[in-house]
Amino acid sequence: MTFLRWLRSLVLHRRLERDMREEMRQHLDRATERLMARGFSREEARRAAFQEFGNVHYLQEEARDVRGARWLGALSPDAKLALRMLVKNPLLSIVGGLGMAVAICIAIGFFTWMTFYYAHPPIADGDRVVTAAYIRADTEEATLYDYLVWRDEVTTLEELSAYRRARVVAEAQAGGSNSANLASITASGLRLAGVPPLIGRPLLDGDERAGAAPVVVLGFDEWQQLFAGAPSAVGAELLLDGRPHAVVGVMPEGFRFPANDGLWIPLVTEASIEGPDKSPWAVVFGRLAPGVDAEAAVAELSAIAGRHAIDDARTGAGFRLMVLPFIRHLLDVQQYPPWLVWLVQLFAALILALVAVNVAVLVYARTALRSGEITVRTALGASRARIVSQLFLEALALSLAAAALGLAMAEIGFRQMTSLVDLQAATPYWLFGSLPAETVLYAIGLAGFAAFIVGVLPALQATGRHLQSTLRTMGGGTGVRLGKTWTTLICVQVAVAVGVLPAVLGVAWNYTPPPQVNFPASELLTIRVQPPADGSPQPERDYARLQAELLSRVDALPGVVGVSYASSIPMRGEGARVELDVADATSMPATPFVATHLVDPEYFDLLGVPLLAGRPLNAGDAAEGASAAIVSRSFVEQLVGDGNALGRRFRESPGLGSEIAPDAPWFEIVGVVEDMLTDPRPPGTPATFHGAPLGAERFSLVVRTRGIAPASLTGPVQALADQVGLGAVGVTPMDAIYRGDGGELRLLLVMVGVVMLAVLLLSAAGITAMMSLAVTRRQREIGVRTALGATRGQIIASIFRRSVAQLVAGIGVGTVVAVLLDRVAQGEMLRGEAVPLVSVVCTIMLLSGLIATAAPARRALRLQAMELLRDE
């Protein structure tokens, strides 16, 4: 109750104050009237009433004490002063605020990611909803066959369900048409969600039977878009990739379970299963029964799987059955243990601490200049705590403003990211849209933490010592000495900037300009195909036959003008180290790497990527043991140099992390093609292309269309992949991938730009502040030297000498740090461009440092010797 009353007085502070003053005014008015009625004049009556009442202000203070609100009254002017100081020091406010905002933005970015780790779907007992799958490294497998086997016997999981996702084109008879995320889901999946439909009915078990009439349940948005929200939608017909389905229900607004889905059709399980080897993949999920944990569920599911002989092959191949929180299959987070997540979070908070220390340098410099004011306030009776709390409030005002800006930046970044990942159906609908509420609380906590470093530490130092001597020397200088600590901090700051910025600049350099694709992305559909997902090894010829069948079936679809295949979809390659037969030591980076692709000989023809030199690959180059290869223009420019690339030989490592084996085969360059984007590596990454026959485990299709939207083939291609026994795991239009990559690059560039600007501004402002303080402290010395005949040049030289010494020390250490970091990262950070990148950053830092010193130097020159000495 006491706390509630305190809270009330805090919230109602202004109203209680107004009431109190009004009440006392009424009292005085009535007393005045009473006395006037006794014959006093108005003035006399008023005076007498005041006498009778006592000291009003004193009484009001007493009343505030009673209410416990006196401190609020005292706080108010402090808060106002804090805001005034923010406006009065625009440089400090902008630079310090921006620096902290960027750091807070980074920290809350990590924090938000961490909250995802623990997030669960917003349905009843959502925290107990789990998936069951066989997992090896980052490969996750479960099939409809597994689901059927488990469903009939499992007791540890309730409402065991399965679903598959696809993107389909939905067309209503009324004319509405849209592409939407579709979940083929068992009726139990919607029962588990526990959300009743807005109108109509949900999916029922009967809908899953083979031969049942095809039905669909609409999401709220899809209902609005396709049927303009008309209730008559229920019962109407909807074409999904051209196949008619009867609409039986509409789900309420905001419901997009299980991932980000807007259409639900029954998963016709029985009809899909021919046996464990032929079963399509599916996500299997359910709710842990009361009192059951994941371990018990794993034990039971393993036992059931063992009885049906679907366990051994997988465990033999290194797969392990796992029951994991539902979120894990939607976000790629299962490989991170919780302690690592917390460690990353701690690291992010440390970045903020580093920036806050930087800002503290600035604040300290300013606090030192205000030491006269602090001393006078102390002499007038202000306690040390009072002054420290005032300085803390000033810092808090700044850090709260920074937190607000950081949150705004994070929100913009988050929305940007959401719009990018929305392209994929796998985005959990309950995570994206806006930053979670706990993130806002965390940002406020960070602001307090930063305010402590920025405000309290310099305040304790400024109020702790020298007060007496400051009082004595007031008017002649700042009194607060410029400690070695702060000078060292400036050097460290420059060193950190020089150490880290080249890598940041390198990223920006490598990813600029934004990608331009030189193939008709808007006409292409990409399909990633994975082998039958039962974990058992398959004879290679089986793959070849199945893949060839899929290729010919897809080629026969209407609107398709050509089909090709590769080990990965365009713009996605496998990283590898590369070695040339005769390395050109002058032009080659120490550890060159390339993006390597296995491709169909027809690949470049289909994509329309021009051959610049040599010959294309032919069928013979795709045979086992063939040695011909094609390389990209960047490969030639960066690794071969000016000489003729054709006929040169190279060999590769199996992956980025492995060395090139001594017996690795040599490949001969027979042709050169124009660069294609090879994300996730930067544009302009050297690429190699080897001919490959069908039959490899990794298999991606590229379909070129004409006259139809590539997305409209998603459903038919998925169906064909199922029919031939190959599960298509990612069917995505190429321009969606291209747009997504472009968006990510732009976001990355904006982030890099903001971080660089913040670091540069902080360093420059730190140097300005410290130099300014140094000039103020040396006023008398400068005065004496001027009086003794020192020239302007000598005065300027003495000012700049100190600044240059700090800058050179910082730059020296920073250069060593940059080179060491690059060594540790095996050349990945600066990618062979250490000299230009480090030079650019050193020049920028040196120039900004010198410019930052110019203003204090000009002030020193304006100091009049006689005035300074007279002050003495």
Add this chain to the structure above:
Amino acid sequence: MSRSNTPLLPGTLELVVLQLLQAEATNGYDLSLRIQAITKDVLNVNAGSLYPALYRLEKRGLIGGRWQETASGRRAKAYSVTNAGRKQLADERESWERFAGALRAILSVT
């Protein structure tokens, strides 16, 4: 006996305020007049003591204040005793009567 400036015993102001407000809800000014009138000017509680006492009782939840219009058409904050205040008053009265009885017994000793 002097008719004015008789100080209140420490701790009795709250008892006085609670008792009078239980009898009739009223504002601070009228309350001070009532104390003077009832005690025939023996007790003169000035505003400097009265208002802090009112705020203290209000903060402890023993009385509650509400703005309302008086008979003369003014707005005034009228205080009334809460349930907790009534219980507190009963306790304090009992304690006071015990104290006064004991004091009377001592003063009757001749």
